[in-house]
Amino acid sequence: MKEADAIKLFIGQIPRNLEEKDLKPIFEQFGKIYELTVIKDKYTGMHKGCAFLTYCARESALKAQSALHEQKTLPGMNRPIQVKPADSESRGDRKLFVGMLGKQQTDEDVRKMFEPFGSIDECTVLRGPDGTSKGCAFVKFQTHAEAQAAINSLHGSRTLPGASSSLVVKFADTEKERGLRRMQQVANQLGMFSPMTLQFGAYSAYTQAVRKCSPGCSSNAYLNPMATMAAVQMQQMAALNANGLIATPITPITPSSGTSTPPTIAATPVPALPAPIGVNGYSPVPTQANGQAASETIYANGVHPYPAAYPAAYGLVSQAFPQQATIVTQQHQQPQQQQQREGPEGCNIFIYHLPQEFTDSEMLQMFLPFGNVISAKVFVDRATNQSKCFGFVSFDNPASAQAAIQAMNGFQIGMKRLKVQLKRPKDANRPY
DNA sequence: TTTTATT
Numbered sequence: 001m002k003e004a005d006a007i008k009l010f011i012g013q014i015p016r017n018l019e020e021k022d023l024k025p026i027f028e029q030f031g032k033i034y035e036l037t038v039i040k041d042k043y044t045g046m047h048k049g050c051a052f053l054t055y056c057a058r059e060s061a062l063k064a065q066s067a068l069h070e071q072k073t074l075p076g077m078n079r080p081i082q083v084k085p086a087d088s089e090s091r092g093d094r095k096l097f098v099g100m101l102g103k104q105q106t107d108e109d110v111r112k113m114f115e116p117f118g119s120i121d122e123c124t125v126l127r128g129p130d131g132t133s134k135g136c137a138f139v140k141f142q143t144h145a146e147a148q149a150a151i152n153s154l155h156g157s158r159t160l161p162g163a164s165s166s167l168v169v170k171f172a173d174t175e176k177e178r179g180l181r182r183m184q185q186v187a188n189q190l191g192m193f194s195p196m197t198l199q200f201g202a203y204s205a206y207t208q209a210v211r212k213c214s215p216g217c218s219s220n221a222y223l224n225p226m227a228t229m230a231a232v233q234m235q236q237m238a239a240l241n242a243n244g245l246i247a248t249p250i251t252p253i254t255p256s257s258g259t260s261t262p263p264t265i266a267a268t269p270v271p272a273l274p275a276p277i278g279v280n281g282y283s284p285v286p287t288q289a290n291g292q293a294a295s296e297t298i299y300a301n302g303v304h305p306y307p308a309a310y311p312a313a314y315g316l317v318s319q320a321f322p323q324q325a326t327i328v329t330q331q332h333q334q335p336q337q338q339q340q341r342e343g344p345e346g347c348n349i350f351i352y353h354l355p356q357e358f359t360d361s362e363m364l365q366m367f368l369p370f371g372n373v374i375s376a377k378v379f380v381d382r383a384t385n386q387s388k389c390f391g392f393v394s395f396d397n398p399a400s401a402q403a404a405i406q407a408m409n410g411f412q413i414g415m416k417r418l419k420v421q422l423k424r425p426k427d428a429n430r431p432y
Numbered sequence: 433t434t435t436t437a438t439t
Contacts, residue, residue, distance in 0.1 A: 097433080134434085
């Protein structure tokens with residue numbers, strides 16, 4: 001069916017509305033297609049804008065790559081289509097991150113510097129939206145050995161003009177490391193500046209939250225919303241650090257929409273977070289007897305809300321921040337009428353029991369981790385200018401809205417718990 | 433000073 005030396009291609013920069021049937025005509029002109037798969041998010045099913053393609057013949061793959069790679073841009077895309085061997089086709093780690101470049105250096109300058117060590121597949125200086133160099137680059141060699149040789153010779157070997165320290169040459173971050181980096185950025189964004197603050201805030205918020213969830217135990221302690229968010233972040237980081245994976249929750253999972261769930265648990269999102277891995281292997285989470293039943297309920301539905309919510313959410317963070325920047329810019333450009341954009345049906349959520357002091361921007365921050373926020377509005381009393389303690393957040397897709405609901409409904413802030421649900425359509429529930 | 437994505 002396919003040749004033994006067939007190449008699996010990675011196809012990038014494809015519009016998210018194109019499915020296999022739409023893509024097929026573009027590629028079959030180069031030969032018989034063995035397999036073509038659009039890549040979708042494991043949990044949300046969201047189209048990731050890329051695909052894998054294997055031709056029956058190796059030659060077809062080579063022809064398609066040379067004819068299409070970076071040669072045309074599909075409708076709605078800003079960058080040209082990518083057609084190249086999938087990562088799974090390459091052997092070993094051969095991609096380098098190069099830091100501490102001067103801002104003036106071009107792709108060609110960097111290429112010249114690395115050429116002596118082997119054949120370079122890709123060489124790109126990272127640039128911001130305005131085209132300014134970020135002072136770093138990615139260089140991909142054909143083999144791991146070549147990359148290693150470049151590290152050995154170049155790392156720390158010199159300080160380029162305009163750089164603040166000596167040249168950095170190392171293997172590029174893995175996907176896992178990038179995830180961690182993104183979460184640290186989220187933590188910073190939430191105002192947690194030092195590791196000490198972060199640990200302290202997270203621990204106290206976390207223990208209070210756990211106590212609150214234990215039967216027969218009540219805590220009236222005030223939870224700083226940012227410390228509470230810190231707790232979420234910390235648990236994520238701990239889980240990732242320990243396993244390289246999101247830990248499977250051992251504590252009760254709670255379907256926020258479940259009708260048969262006891263109210264005390266239904267409003268408790270904290271156990272839906274992964275079991276934190278404590279320092280030195282100590283886990284502060286008590287395993288609760290009712291946890292298993294709750295978990296099974298979820299799996300029976302085929303939906304695992306926790307892994308769905310957070311990996312998906314953090315996968316979107318890198319998109320979420322540019323989005324936030326966009327919002328800020330828009331406010332400057334048209335301060336009079338920043339549009340209240342509403343997303344499509346299923347993308348808009350209603351949030352009640354917000355802390356009195358929460359503003360649009362704080363609510364935005366709280367929901368950014370779940371996707372592209374296109375609008376975040378706290379409702380304010382006209383007369384007093386005081387928050388009415390509720391608001392609306394709109395995402396650009398329903399999966400983000402569901403992730404936000406799943407993770408944040410019932411989230412404890414102070415003595416209250418957030419109510420987070422889909423915004424009702426305008427015409428519904430208006431009997432009077 | 434870490435990217436537009438890799439089942």
